[in-house]
Amino acid sequence: MKTSGGSDAAKRRAGESAAEAVTDGDVVGLGTGSTAAHAIRRLGERADAGLDVRGVPTSFASRELAAEEGIPLLDLPDAVGPEGPGIDVAIDGADQVATGAAGDDPLSGGALIKGGGAAHAREKLVDAAADRFLVVADPSKESPRLDRSVPVEVLSAGRTAVAAAVRDAGGEPTLRRAERKDGPVVTDNGNLVTDCAFGEIADPAALSATLSAVPGVVEHGLFVGLADEVHVGTESGVRVDEV
Numbered sequence: 001m002k003t004s005g006g007s008d009a010a011k012r013r014a015g016e017s018a019a020e021a022v023t024d025g026d027v028v029g030l031g032t033g034s035t036a037a038h039a040i041r042r043l044g045e046r047a048d049a050g051l052d053v054r055g056v057p058t059s060f061a062s063r064e065l066a067a068e069e070g071i072p073l074l075d076l077p078d079a080v081g082p083e084g085p086g087i088d089v090a091i092d093g094a095d096q097v098a099t100g101a102a103g104d105d106p107l108s109g110g111a112l113i114k115g116g117g118a119a120h121a122r123e124k125l126v127d128a129a130a131d132r133f134l135v136v137a138d139p140s141k142e143s144p145r146l147d148r149s150v151p152v153e154v155l156s157a158g159r160t161a162v163a164a165a166v167r168d169a170g171g172e173p174t175l176r177r178a179e180r181k182d183g184p185v186v187t188d189n190g191n192l193v194t195d196c197a198f199g200e201i202a203d204p205a206a207l208s209a210t211l212s213a214v215p216g217v218v219e220h221g222l223f224v225g226l227a228d229e230v231h232v233g234t235e236s237g238v239r240v241d242e243v
């Protein structure tokens, strides 16, 4: 599974803290990435110890890990369909978490950039469908303002049109290339990813709406107004911020 900056001990504390918030009978959205993986492992231990839990994976990787951990799984359409149980809580990582700057729109605090592992489209479906969304992170992810590149999943045929629209919106698009094969990264949905640098993002909600309106954009990695809690693992403990 992909890893990113921040110590593994801090990520583990964050993931385990969120996994401890799951209660008996919950349907849990299982995020993607090295921090969410700690939550999945802890949930697996709790399931072994008798916790009644079902998981809704956000990626091929989170499905594989949850299956290894023995967590019973549900597909998203079954979980949120008319007969479905819904999703009680989602636990997912982030590449950057806005702590909010003085004078910002309150929604800016807790806004996220996700998609470092190209899983953000399914993650957004699951995280948005959950009654509660717990973000798991380490301090290296926190920033007063979002300023990392925003991953944008695009239909292959739309990649140049989307790139032009991103430039019009003030961003610099770069098609994400695979590290271990020639050619671009292909998502679990069979699409491409363009990483779009906008510098410091003053208004994440406005940029989110702009990107969502571009034809050819499947989903982008700005998550605004979705998080309920941020569990930040440190070297010595965990801080839980309500958003």
Ligand SMILES: O=C[C@H](O)[C@H](O)[C@H](O)COP(=O)(O)O
Binding pocket: 002, 003, 004, 005, 031, 032, 033, 034, 035, 036, 092, 093, 094, 095, 114, 115, 116, 117, 118, 119, 120, 123
């Ligand atoms: O596409 C990947 C996801 O959005 C991850 O949740 C995000 O990249 C954070 O991953 P990690 O916990 O490995 O830093």
